[in-house]
Amino acid sequence: MKRWWLEMSKGFLLVLSGPSGVGKGTVCEALLKKRKDLVLSISATTRYKRLGEIDGESYFFYTEEDFGRMVENGEFLEHATVHEHKYGTPKKFVMDNVKKGEVVILEIDVQGAMQVKKEFDEAVFVMLLPPNMMELRNRIENRQTESEADINLRMKNALKELDFVTDYDYFVVNETVDKAVSDIDAIIEAEKHRVKRFKYVKEKVLGGKYV
Numbered sequence: 001m002k003r004w005w006l007e008m009s010k011g012f013l014l015v016l017s018g019p020s021g022v023g024k025g026t027v028c029e030a031l032l033k034k035r036k037d038l039v040l041s042i043s044a045t046t047r048y049k050r051l052g053e054i055d056g057e058s059y060f061f062y063t064e065e066d067f068g069r070m071v072e073n074g075e076f077l078e079h080a081t082v083h084e085h086k087y088g089t090p091k092k093f094v095m096d097n098v099k100k101g102e103v104v105i106l107e108i109d110v111q112g113a114m115q116v117k118k119e120f121d122e123a124v125f126v127m128l129l130p131p132n133m134m135e136l137r138n139r140i141e142n143r144q145t146e147s148e149a150d151i152n153l154r155m156k157n158a159l160k161e162l163d164f165v166t167d168y169d170y171f172v173v174n175e176t177v178d179k180a181v182s183d184i185d186a187i188i189e190a191e192k193h194r195v196k197r198f199k200y201v202k203e204k205v206l207g208g209k210y211v
């Protein structure tokens with residue numbers, strides 16, 4: 001059966017934020033496997049490449065000069081300095097996919113999220129929270145990719161980020177990846193059924209052959 005309500009729904013941005021180490025990457029990866037109607041925006045960064053990260057998959061890794069040039073050319077939808085490195089969302093990919101009706105996931109920090117909020121009133125904002133702060137520290141330490149100083153900086157920034165939860169539409173606690181994924185899945189499903197995302201929902205129903 002033709003599912004007009006899915007074909008006609010407009011695409012939107014799903015902004016996913018949360019402190020470093022909370023598990024945004026793992027949750028996103030599982031979510032993308034579960035739902036085929038999602039695309040992930042790959043950010044640009046000036047941060048060093050961690051072991052195992054691939055340019056163009058994890059991030060687009062740029063020099064300060066190239067990143068600066070992209071800022072000047074207006075190529076970013078939003079950009080911010082996080083943990084002393086620059087990060088930005090390339091605009092064209094996101095806009096092209098939203099036009100096609102896709103749900104585009106932006107895994108970005110709170111500063112970037114607030115920039116998106118000003119420009120896109122149809123975006124959905126989800127904050128991923130740790131079960132508690134001790135657990136967050138354990139998770140960052142266990143991944144063994146940051147120095148002690150970097151871990152301390154990320155913990156300090158985590159408290160600042162969590163302060164922004166009231167600016168978000170939803171919060172999800174990452175107690176287990178499965179539960180977090182099913183919570184975000186439910187949020188996306190509900191958001192896809194918002195009447196405001198359809199141009200002709202009334203005409204479609206009233207003008208159908210059942211009237």
Ligand code: 5GP
Pocket residue numbers: 017018019020043044047078079080082083087088089107108109110111112113
């Ligand atoms: P990490 O260095 O651990 O990969 O990411 C550090 C922080 O940068 C995370 O909070 C992540 O969400 C954020 N981040 C990643 N990409 C972007 C982006 O394109 N824009 C903004 N504003 N933040 C980003």
